[in-house]
Every structure is written in structure tokens, then in C-alpha cells.
Amino acid sequence: LNLFRNRSTNPEKLRQQILSTRLYLITFLILLFIIILYTSLEKKIRTETIVLKNLNHYKQLQNLYPNSLTCPCVRIAIEYKQFIQINPVFHPVCSSDFVTQEWFHFLYHTDNEEEQRFLFLVSAQFQVLSYLCNLTKETLDNNLMELHSKKLITVNLIKKSTPRRFKRSLDVISGIIHGNFFITFPQTNWKFTSYNVAEGSPYYTNPLTYKNNSCTCGTSSKCTETSKIDGLLIGCYPLESLLQSSLKCLYNQTCLTSIKELTKNNDSFEILSTNNQLYSIDETVQQIVDRLFVIDWSINQSYYEEYFKQCHPTL
Numbered sequence: 001l002n003l004f005r006n007r008s009t010n011p012e013k014l015r016q017q018i019l020s021t022r023l024y025l026i027t028f029l030i031l032l033f034i035i036i037l038y039t040s041l042e043k044k045i046r047t048e049t050i051v052l053k054n055l056n057h058y059k060q061l062q063n064l065y066p067n068s069l070t071c072p073c074v075r076i077a078i079e080y081k082q083f084i085q086i087n088p089v090f091h092p093v094c095s096s097d098f099v100t101q102e103w104f105h106f107l108y109h110t111d112n113e114e115e116q117r118f119l120f121l122v123s124a125q126f127q128v129l130s131y132l133c134n135l136t137k138e139t140l141d142n143n144l145m146e147l148h149s150k151k152l153i154t155v156n157l158i159k160k161s162t163p164r165r166f167k168r169s170l171d172v173i174s175g176i177i178h179g180n181f182f183i184t185f186p187q188t189n190w191k192f193t194s195y196n197v198a199e200g201s202p203y204y205t206n207p208l209t210y211k212n213n214s215c216t217c218g219t220s221s222k223c224t225e226t227s228k229i230d231g232l233l234i235g236c237y238p239l240e241s242l243l244q245s246s247l248k249c250l251y252n253q254t255c256l257t258s259i260k261e262l263t264k265n266n267d268s269f270e271i272l273s274t275n276n277q278l279y280s281i282d283e284t285v286q287q288i289v290d291r292l293f294v295i296d297w298s299i300n301q302s303y304y305e306e307y308f309k310q311c312h313p314t315l
Contacts, residue, residue: 055308073311081148083306088140089296090133091279091288097269098250099130106267107259115228115262121186122229122259124238125245129285132242136292139166163292170289174239178221181205189217189236210235228262230255231282243286247272251281 052058052071062069097103107123143162183190183205192203207218215223217236224235224244231246249255250272260268274281278295279288 055305079149082310086144087298088294089298091293091295092272093247094133094293096272098126099133106265121234125242128238128242132289133293140292163290244284246282246284248281
């Protein structure tokens with residue numbers, strides 16, 4: 001067979017034409033075989049609608065058809081509160097005696113006149129701590145309420161955006177207080193000074209300094225120095241001092257006893273438990289506030305099943 005025959009009678013050319021014909025036929029047959037084989041092995045997709053019985057039924061189908069299974073929800077939007085519940089677990093200090101009026105009274109009403117001013121500053125810082133606990137709880141409650149009313153946003157959003165918004169608000173408040181040179185009630189940042197003891201003499205305000213006069217409240221709101229209580233700092237503002245302090249004294253009975261000796265008060269308070277390993281007792285209050293006093297997030301484990309029930313999907 002010669003598909004490339006012409007008028008030439010040259011034996012060599014005829015031989016080449018026959019070889020070309022054979023090569024062409026072999027190539028053609030191979031390609032034809034490949035096309036037939038591909039056509040026979042190609043999967044044919046058939047769309048079928050199935051009414052799901054339950055979540056397990058869906059999981060079985062997902063295992064059988066992992067790449068082709070589609071499961072549209074019959075509802076356009078579902079509120080989060082219908083299938084998920086988020087409950088933050090707060091730092092134990094927010095439910096302890098150290099944020100109660102009894103503790104503030106214990107520190108403030110002391111018979112030790114020498115330590116009265118210092119203990120007044122300590123009491124003020126713990127009152128700020130109590131305020132921060134309540135404020136962060138209120139902030140989280142409002143944001144969780146907002147989350148539950150929204151439809152299908154990322155749950156992690158509340159864990160990340162809420163602390164950032166709270167920190168920005170706190171920074172703005174601190175900036176306003178320091179920028180306007182507000183004087184604290186115990187005069188820890190500015191003090192009144194009179195250069196003349198005569199009646200009617202004017203009073204002047206001078207900034208206080210901390211850390212051996214190396215930091216002045218006139219230029220910085222974050223000036224602090226160590227105090228007689230382990231981990232607790234004192235400085236220009238109770239809020240800034242508290243944020244840089246740690247609460248490790250509240251976990252130590254010996255440290256609490258030393259406070260009791262300063263106040264000369266016989267009242268007793270229970271130390272914070274060290275059983276929880278989700279956080280360090282040496283962390284600063286700033287680190288605790290940055291996560292809104294939350295040490296863990298409790299999320300209902302059956303939220304996917306609840307979502308499935310609300311969705312009523314079909315296949």
C-alpha cells in the first residue's frame with residue numbers, strides 16, 4: 001500500500017513512499033486508539049437531587065463524592081445566635097475579692113498613718129482594675145450581642161477586632177487625660193507648690209518625677225517605679241501604673257500577709273488560684289487587658305449540627 005504514490009518509477013523513491021505510508025498508518029491507528037480509550041474511560045457526571053435525612057447522611061455522601069458533592073442551604077441567611085453560643089471565660093481576678101468594696105475599704109481605711117498615702121494609691125489602682133473588669137465584660141457582651149444578630153461572619157473576628165477597638169478607646173482616654181494635664185486626686189502626677197506662705201499667695205503646679213528623677217510626668221504619662229508590694233508599680237496615673245504592673249502578689253499568701261501588715265488590719269482575703277495553666281501569673285495587666293481579661297473561649301461543640309438543622313440543605 002502506497003498512499004504517497006506519484007509518477008516516479010525510481011525504486012528508491014517508491015520504497016520511501018511505502019515506508020511513509022506505513023509510518024502514517026501506524027501513527028493514525030495509535031492516535032485513534034488513544035481517542036477511543038479516553039472516550040471510554042471519561043466519567044459522565046449525572047446531577048441528582050437528594051433530600052438529606054440528617055447530618056450523618058450528609059457525611060456519608062461527602063465521603064463517597066468528596067469532589068462533586070454540593071450542598072446549598074435553603075435559607076439565604078442565618079443569624080449566628082441560632083446555631084452558635086460563645087461564652088468567654090474571664091480572668092479569675094475579675095470575680096475575686098480584690099475587685100470588691102471590702103478590699104478597697106481594707107486598703108483605704110488603715111490605722112497605719114505612715115503608709116496611708118501609699119495604701120490610698122494602691123486602693124485607687126485596684127478600683128481601676130475593677131473598672132477595667134466591668135468595662136471589658138460590658139464591651140464583650142455588646143459585641144457578642146452584635147455578633148449573634150449578624151449573619152455568617154467569621155467567629156474569630158470578635159476575638160481579634162474587639163480587643164483592638166477596646167485598646168484604641170483606652171489609649172484615647174489616656175491621651176486626653178495626659179494631654180490636658182489633669183491632676184489626679186492623690187496628686188501623683190502634679191503637685192501644688194507655693195513659694196510664699198503668706199495668705200493669698202498663688203500656687204503653682206510642678207510635675208512629679210519617678211525612677212530617681214529620670215522620668216517626669218510633665219512629658220510622659222508612663223513614668224513608674226517599684227513599690228513595697230511585689231509586682232505593683234506606682235507612677236503618674238493609676239491606670240498607666242496598673243497596666244505596667246503584674247498581679248503576682250495576689251497569688252502569694254506571703255505577699256498578701258505583707259499588705260495586711262502595712263494596713264494593720266485583721267481582715268483576711270483568699271489568694272487567687274494557680275491551678276489554671278492558660279496564662280502566666282507574671283504577665284502584666286496590660287497583657288490581660290489586651291485580651292479583655294479573657295483566658296479562654298467556650299464555644300458550643302454542636303454548632304455545626306445546629307447550623308445544619310437551621311440550613312435544611314438539599315443535594
